Amino acid sequence: MVRKYVITGASDGIGAAVTRELLARGHHVIALGTDPAKGEALVDAARGTPGNVEFIRADLSLVATNRRVVASILEHHPAVDGLVLCARFIRSYRAVTTEGLEDNFALLYLSRVLFGYGLRPALENAARPVIVNVAGPGHDTPVAWDDLQSARDYDGVRAMFLASRLNDLLGVTFAQRFGDGPVRYVLFHPGTTSTGIVGEYDPPTAAYVEQQKALAKPASEVVPPIVRLLDDPPAEPLTAFTPYREIDLGGGLFRPADAERLAKITDELLDRVRE
Structure with a gap:
């Protein structure tokens, strides 16, 4: 049976590898x-x-672009079987979008909020819908509640890890809001993988990135566990996995109170960002 999938960050790394596998299986991407x-x-x-x-060319660091693309997908594709969220762009220096948002926060976090919630109506029209958020769950980076957009002492790696933490809480909120529905939400940690690791780096960071890419496993190795999640979504509303094991959601990294706090901040922020 032909299934339909939406993949962000599909032109590089893990997103591209998953796309090619789904095409080989005869699906629509x-x-x-x-x-x-x-x-x-x-x-x-x-x-x-x-x-x-x-292929849709889109800068998903912009809230307006996310909203426009989501609306277009809903118009042309009333049912979507799965959403795989892979888009990221790492920067050694802090960058702000034309909408006034820090780039990591906007791309790695807000775009996943907008796509997950925005495509939910189409996902709910599929038989066994699932969202796989490839953001690295379970990292213990503290949430800087007064500096979610990394305005103080910016560090690109820390900003990326912070955005990953926010995605953990996003998964908690999605399951709280829509866990009674058919959409399963999966947080996925690929581990150290030789992906595109697309970004803008200072020379020391660029050298480190190239070293990590040389030592890391190829993106093709994390395709099978992601595709298994698409083929057979977990029964629970929210789960988290590495390629090889399930992550316990009972620790302090997935606290419902923190998720509720972040959701309130996010909803208020998105209400202020108009097209």
Whole structure:
């Protein structure tokens, strides 16, 4: 049976590897990325498979773009079987979008809020819908409640880890709000993987990134566990996994009170960001 999937960050790394596997299985993929050349490569790759792909070029660090793309997907695809969230862009220096939001916070966190909640109506029309949020759950980076957008003493790696922590709490909130519905929410940690690790780096960070890529496992190794989650979503409203084990959600990193606090801040912020 042909299924339909939306993948953000689909032109690089894990997102691209998952896209290619789904195409090989004959599925329909709506692939989002920023690089038109890499998007064309996905379209070319699809021609030799039983699947098909739509590539959408979009800068998902912008709230307005997320809202526009989500609305378009809903208009043209009333049912979506799965959503895989992979988009990220690491920066050594703090950057602010044209909407006034810190880039990591906007892309790695807010875009996943907007896509998960925004595509929920289409997901609920599928038989066994699932969201797989590839954001690295379980990292113990403290949540700086008074500095969620890393304005003080910016460090690109810490900002990325903070955004990952926010995604943990996003999963908790999604399950609280919609756990009685059919959509399963899965937080996925790929471990150290030789992905595109796309970003803008200072020279020491660039050297470190290249070293990590040389030592890391290829993206193809984390495709099977992600695809298994798409094929057979967990029964629970919220789960978290590494490629090899399930992560316990009972610790302090997934506190409902923290999730509620973040959800309130996020809802108020998004209400202020208008197209």
